[in-house]
Each structure stands twice: as structure tokens, then as C-alpha cells.
Amino acid sequence: QVQLQQSGPGLMKPSQTLSLTCAISGDSVSSNIVIWNWIRQSPSRGLEWLGRTYYRSKWYSDSAVSVKSRVTVSPDTSKNQFSLQLNSVTPEDTAVYYCARSRIGWEAGLFDYWGQGTLVTVSP
Amino acid sequence: EILLTQSPGTLSLSPGERATLSCRASQNVARNHLAWYQQKPGQAPRLLIYAASSRATGIPDRFSGSGSATDFTLTISRLEPEDFAVYYCQGYDDSPPWTFGQGTKVEIK
Numbered sequence: 001q002v003q004l005q006q007s008g009p010g011l012m013k014p015s016q017t018l019s020l021t022c023a024i025s026g027d028s029v030s031s032n033i034v035i036w037n038w039i040r041q042s043p044s045r046g047l048e049w050l051g052r053t054y055y056r057s058k059w060y061s062d063s064a065v066s067v068k069s070r071v072t073v074s075p076d077t078s079k080n081q082f083s084l085q086l087n088s089v090t091p092e093d094t095a096v097y098y099c100a101r102s103r104i105g106w107e108a109g110l111f112d113y114w115g116q117g118t119l120v121t122v123s124p
Numbered sequence: 125e126i127l128l129t130q131s132p133g134t135l136s137l138s139p140g141e142r143a144t145l146s147c148r149a150s151q152n153v154a155r156n157h158l159a160w161y162q163q164k165p166g167q168a169p170r171l172l173i174y175a176a177s178s179r180a181t182g183i184p185d186r187f188s189g190s191g192s193a194t195d196f197t198l199t200i201s202r203l204e205p206e207d208f209a210v211y212y213c214q215g216y217d218d219s220p221p222w223t224f225g226q227g228t229k230v231e232i233k
Contacts, residue, residue: 046225112171
């Protein structure tokens with residue numbers, strides 16, 4: 001059974017860098033048939049896909065245009081986990097952040113396992 | 125990017141009743157790559173239906189999905205107490221970004 005356990009701070013100030021980690025059990029961050037994603041949810045923006053990382057002989061990452069210049073999604077193979085970094089946060093980045101798994105091919109955007117969620121509040 | 129519009133915003137029903145939720149896409153959803161998720165308060169979304177009509181592992185058969193192209197429906201045949209939640213549709217064509225509808229809340233009448 002795949003389990004995703006998130007960790008990271010819940011309260012931040014504007015301009016800081018948000019860092020969240022998703023620890024994986026029951027699967028491997030280096031598997032070449034899965035993709036590791038970050039998604040956030042807020043009342044104003046709903047559910048919003050942020051970015052992903054995956055391994056296909058080498059590591060790939062990409063992200064949503066809305067956050068592209070500020071976001072990094074990266075793996076940590078030594079700890080079997082992956083992380084999200086979001087730079088220069090503003091109150092608009094206040095949301096519940098989720099990590100989630102999807103699979104290669106036509107299921108790349110289908111999220112079958114989710115972390116428990118982390119409420120991140122950005123406030124002066 | 126596909127825009128997904130769900131209706132109604134809220135559905136007030138009693139246990140045992142049938143729930144019908146709608147999801148309309150701004151353009152054809154390729155290969156009917158449309159999913160439904162259930163979310164309860166304080167929990168992450170849970171995958172219910174994929175490819176418009178296929179139930180995910182462990183999902184009871186009272187949940188069914190139908191539709192094609194731009195119009196999709198999630199039906200819960202007989203509501204159980206644990207089914208009162210918010211439901212989201214999502215399109216998942218080949219490449220990101222993937223978008224979600226704004227959700228339909230199914231509440232106890």
C-alpha cells in the first residue's frame with residue numbers, strides 16, 4: 001500500500017521560501033512508471049496542479065505556468081522522498097498543499113494516492 | 125486548458141436517495157479522460173472514477189460515471205451516510221496543466 005507523508009512549516013511570512021517534503025512508503029521515488037506531483041487547494045483558486053518530478057533514465061521536472069518562475073519540485077533518492085520549493089510567497093499562496101502520485105502514459109494526470117495535506121498560511 | 129463547470133453547487137438529499145452530479149467541459153475531453161474525486165472535511169481528495177466510467181480500486185458499485193465529449197455525470201445510486209462530501213471532476217489529457225471543477229457539495233437534507 002502506497003503512503004505519502006508530508007512535512008513542512010504551516011506559517012510563513014511574505015517573501016520567504018516555502019519548503020515541503022513528501023516521504024514515500026510502498027513505492028520508490030526512482031520508479032520509472034510513476035510521477036510525483038504537488039497540488040494545492042484554496043477557496044479562491046480551487047484545486048491547482050503545481051508541478052511534478054519523475055525518473056525516465058534521468059530526472060525530469062516541470063511546473064504550472066502560474067508558478068513556473070517560483071517553483072522547484074525535486075527528488076531525494078537517499079530518503080525516498082520529493083520536495084516542493086516555492087519562492088517569494090505572498091498571501092495568495094495560502095492554501096492546503098498536497099503531494100500526490102500518478103502513473104506514466106495516459107494516467108499521468110490521474111492522482112491515485114495523496115498525502116494528508118499541509119495547511120500553509122502566509123501572513124505578515 | 126480545459127475549463128470544467130460543475131452543477132449544482134450544492135445538492136441537498138436524504139440517505140437512500142439518488143444523487144446526480146454534472147460536469148461540463150469547455151471543449152471535448154480527449155479519450156474521455158475525465159475523473160471524479162470525493163473529498164471529506166480535513167481529508168485529501170480520493171479517486172472514485174476514471175476514464176469517465178471506470179471505478180477506481182475499492183470504490184463501491186453505487187458510484188457510477190457516464191458521459192462523453194463535453195458532458196459527464198457522476199451518479200450515486202443510493203446515498204449512504206459516508207457519501208455526504210464534496211465531489212470534483214478533473215480532466216487529465218496527455219500533458220499538464222490538469223484542471224479540476226469547482227466542486228459539488230452533497231449535503232444531508
